[in-house]
Amino acid sequence: MHSSFMPPRQVKIGDAAAFAGTTPRAIRHYHEIGLLPEPERGSDDRRRYGYEDMIRLLWIRKMADAGIALDDIRDAFTTGTASAGAGSGDGIPGILERLEETLAEQEAELGRQRAAVQRMRTEGSRMGLLSDFVTDRLKSLPEGSLRQADLDTLLVTERIFGPLGAAVQATRFIALATHPALREESDRIDGAEEALDDSVAVDDPRVAHVAAERHAFESALHTVIEETGLEKEDDALFDAWDTLHPLPADDGEDEAGLGSGRREAGSMSAVEAVRKMPYDVSPAQWRCMELALELSVQDSPAT
Template sequence: MHSSFMPPRQVKIGDAAAFAGTTPRAIRHYHEIGLLPEPERGGDDRRRYGYEDMIRLLWIRKMADAGIALDDIRDAFTTGTASAGADSGDGIAGILERLEETLAEQEVELRRQRTAVQRMRTEGSRMGLLSDFVTDRLKSLPEGSLRQADLDSLLVTERIFGPLGAAVQATRFVVLATHPTLREDSDRIDDAEEALDDSVAVDDPRVAQVAVERHAFESALHAVIEESGLDKDDDALFDAWDTLHPATADDGEDEADLSSGGREADSMSAVEAIGKMPYDFSPARLRCMELAEELSARESPAT
């Protein structure tokens, strides 16, 4: 995240809808049928959506895209189970060729929906909501080694940067899942950053101290990634992505630009998406992030 960027702590319904790829009307409907809890309202009496609300919206959209009825999605949230069904539509009578094409398209879509639902059932966790390109990076990990927060983070990253960006980020969670000491250090620093709430001034000595600890941890994490050869696996991800999605000369895309890594067709730009995803960071915590980035920049080799 760019050091000068100030993420919103909460967003209005329009931004929430844009980020999730839906509409304000749909979100209001989710509230009406009990699928999405009513969020708190701001001083202008308008709804305000935070991080957990956005996670729920992404869940709803992914499951609806897989063909699961909204009532079944609501049941999944309340009972932990869901069933899926797909309605087959009749073509326009009298135009047999077009009818055949329509039915063929529906058959392809039905197979896609069934595959998506089967993945969600088979995975037995939020991993089933991620694309194959991301989950393939994680399947070798021991069962239970990934946390819900890890998968939520990957879900958000895939929405912003596409499957390639999320697959690269997955390297971080692979290391944390297989190195208990690093996971403990990560938890400790995460807790220290969360403690930098609104009661802490931006010039409080704790802010700089936590930034130093964050920088040291990220350096140690990167070192483990290099020592284990996972950085080479990341390079292979780019090659695999290029093979699956060859770019043309007219695309004008930089291979290293994760913002072009297969975002969904209705997706906004990465910058727009980041601006619509709320994170409840205090000024002190944002300052801590800036200081950690500055420390990293000082150690980065000149290019």
């Protein structure tokens, strides 16, 4: 049976957008960047889209949905594939090769995000946002034995020294969490150091006194770490890290340090990171740390 229906020869931008599955705003943007040529306008000064316009618009949408950038789509329409060999890096083959690499990177990033979410669900806290190398080190601790301040410190350490540095520092918190007397003494000395605020002069006798207490505490903490076998576990951490992240044969010892080669790729150096991390430390507190370090050096077997 003969139908009296006749398709339109041209449609307005709203109909074009609806058919292509996009929006009039997006089509106008395509015009602005030279991706879709401006069509002729009707007597009402509105754009009119014909068959060829719609074909191009549909291809644009298909390529954009595949993840190809609009600039690359425009270049593909401009150059085509006739002048570009498959290995030349130009035209559509080159665009698709770059897109595949980008998608692989996104897939890897998605895998890391899923792993982080799983760690958070398993750990039930923000500890899951630390790297798995750090969270594995802390798995033996009873639930709730780590304080938020401990996690904050590990977060900063991981940013500066990488997962290995934070995993080694986690040994300190393991010892404190499993030895209540040590934790109590640590809290007392932390409080004494906090009291050395800007109102205390650097040559105040309290500064040297607190420094001596800090040194004595750190010595006691190190003894506990040695006697409980935690120090040997630290050695195993270095071996495990080297197995997971072998260094190139031409890398020297300097590149194997916590602050350089053992950091995650693309991160800042330890020196850069330290300079960018603010700490609210008074002159008296800074002097206290210096004195405690001097006492530690004096007690070192090397001296």
